[in-house]
Amino acid sequence: MNKKNLVFLIFTLTLLFTGCIENMVAVEENAAVIEESTINADSVGDYDIAVANNAFAFDMYSQLTQLETGEHENIFFSPHSISTAMSICYEGAEDTTKEQISNVFYFPSNKTVLKVRMERINDKINSANSDYELQTANALWVQEGYPVKEAYIRNVKKYYDGEVTNLDFVGKPEASRNTINEWVEARTNDRIKDLVPENSITDTTRIIITNAVYFNGKWVYEFDKELTDKKPFYPTKGEEVSVDTMYICNRFNYGENSKAKIIELPYKGNDLSMYVVLPKSNNLEKFETEFTLNDYTELKNDMKLVEEVKTSIPKFKFETKTELSNSLIEMGIVDAFGQADFSGISDSPLAISRVIHQTFIDVKEEGTEAAAATMEEMCMGMNISWEAKPKEFKADHPFMFFIEDRRTNCILFMGKVEYPEYNK
Known part of the structure; x- marks a missing residue:
């Protein structure tokens, strides 16, 4: 047939x-x-x-x-x-x-x-x-x-x-x-x-x-283009590179444990957010093999609203x-x-x-x-509480990211950045 x-x-x-x-x-x-x-x-x-x-x-x-x-x-x-x-x-x-x-x-x-x-x-x-x-x-x-x-x-x-x-x-x-x-x-x-x-x-x-x-x-809080500058980025393998890095210091939901940091960057309308997960050690290959859905959920649930988070993330x-x-x-x-x-x-x-x-x-x-x-x-054939102490989220090495629909809690997009490509 x-x-x-x-x-x-x-x-x-x-x-x-x-x-x-x-x-x-x-x-x-x-x-x-x-x-x-x-x-x-x-x-x-x-x-x-x-x-x-x-x-x-x-x-x-x-x-x-x-x-x-x-x-x-x-x-x-x-x-x-x-x-x-x-x-x-x-x-x-x-x-x-x-x-x-x-x-x-x-x-x-x-x-x-x-x-x-x-x-x-x-x-x-x-x-x-x-x-x-x-x-x-x-x-x-x-x-x-x-x-x-x-x-x-x-x-x-x-x-x-x-x-x-x-x-x-x-x-x-x-x-x-x-x-x-x-x-x-x-x-x-x-x-x-x-x-x-x-x-x-x-x-x-x-x-x-x-x-x-x-x-x-x-973004609810847009990055100031005037503050975007060339900063070093350290791939898991290979030499240091210089990439366009955005910066903002603002109020964000932020969390961390012994292995990683997480920040929520909300979009206007408050229905969607990007969550960036940054391993504390520069070894994303090892981190991602151990990082489960349960770990991600716990990391998110432990976030607190911090008044000042100094945030550096490369454009990509x-x-x-x-x-x-x-x-x-x-x-x-x-x-x-x-x-x-x-x-x-x-x-x-x-x-x-x-x-x-x-x-x-x-x-x-x-x-x-x-x-x-x-x-x-x-x-054929997130927690509502304040953390007054300033935090730093500096994504100068490979990280994972998620875009979620907060109304349904569904991950719409998921990925990782090993190398922040940005071709204008």
């Missing part, structure tokens, strides 16, 4: 959960709590979508660190975008294909629970706010004449607000590719280009699912484009790339063949602009 391709495109900034906890008992207890509130959730009210999203974020981050090939590898991705795209895929998955996707993404076994929660969180993300731009969008692109089940199309439209469009992948592959790429560019303010690579659409392509996420926000702007197929297979999604069961989408056999994730981030004095995209191809 000939195999047919089903391509899924995801656009956003967000991750998976994996981490080291000091003892195996703690690991097992934490995993049991996460599983109970995610995979085993029996109702919409029981499903903790933030825990699921953030756990996946840390797992995916762990996988991405294994893909690094150079000394100055920055990481940036959108767990929410990847999860949203995969949830549209999950809607049509059955049997062990469904089970494996559920285990990796912490999706509830009950599909209705997932799609209702995804509908609600996307409605909240897309709620209008004049203080910032934050939008997510989904689309389903179908080969003309290909028999996709009506129930699946209805669910994509209702719960994911997905646009459904017929294209001629077989007769006009390049025109189809351009149409999809233009859709992505339009929904990411032209920051994500050529998500669908040349020659990726073939005569076996049948469906492409796209998810796009775009964020542009200004970079793009990434990553093939995620092998990472997802390593994480446990095996059948979906081979003997898959996506009979909820079509009676014609389908299987994932590739997953591509593309992102953009620009952090400067005024605020942050961020975007990301992912492509999956399938083949």
Whole structure:
């Protein structure tokens, strides 16, 4: 039987959960709590979508660190975008294909629970706010004449607000590719280009699912451009470099423990914040292997409002484009790339063949602009208290960062800066 391709495109900034906890008992207890509130959730009210999203974020981050090939590898991705795209895929998955996707993404076994929660969180993300731009969008692109089940199309439209469009992948592959790429560019303010690579659409392509996420926000407390200056930055490996470093002394939520410091940089509108986690030792490679979702949550919960935090953070702007197929297979999604069961989408056999994730981030004095995209191809077969003592947050060596939606507690974007690239 000939195999047919089903391509899924995801656009956003967000991750998976994996981490080291000091003892195996703690690991097992934490995993049991996460599983109970995610995979085993029996109702919409029981499903903790933030825990699921953030756990996946840390797992995916762990996988991405294994893909690094150079000394100055920055990481940036959108767990929410990847999860949203995969949830549209999950809607049509059955049997062990469904089970494996559920285990990796912490999706509830009950599909209705997932799609209702995804509908609600996307409605909240897309709620209008004049203080910032934050939008997510989904689309389903179908080969003309290909028999996709009506129930699946209805669910994509209702719960994911997905646009459904017929294209001629077989007769006009390049025109189809351009149409999809233009859709992505339009929904990411032209920051994500050529998500669908040349020659990726073939005569076996049948469906492409796209998810796009775009964020542009200004800081509540903007950095003064006059105070931006060249300062030394010390990569984990390699020699000292001189980078454009922003400075501000203001009131921020701040915390620290024996291993790291954390600061919250809120965006106007107070719905989103960037959290920067700075290891106290200049060894991010070691730190990130031990830093878990539980550690991150505890670090955030222990923050206090400090009247004066002398804050130095480098400007950074970079793009990434990553093939995620092998990472997802390593994480446990095996059948979906081979003997898959996506009979909820079509009676014609389908299987994932590739997953591509593309992102953009620009952090400067005024605020942050961020975007990301992912492509999956399938083949058939805070505490309110004051701390008066001034603190210093000096990010002069590699650090991790998170952009969170404070309304949902979901990590929308996650990454690390090994080398602060900034090309004007």
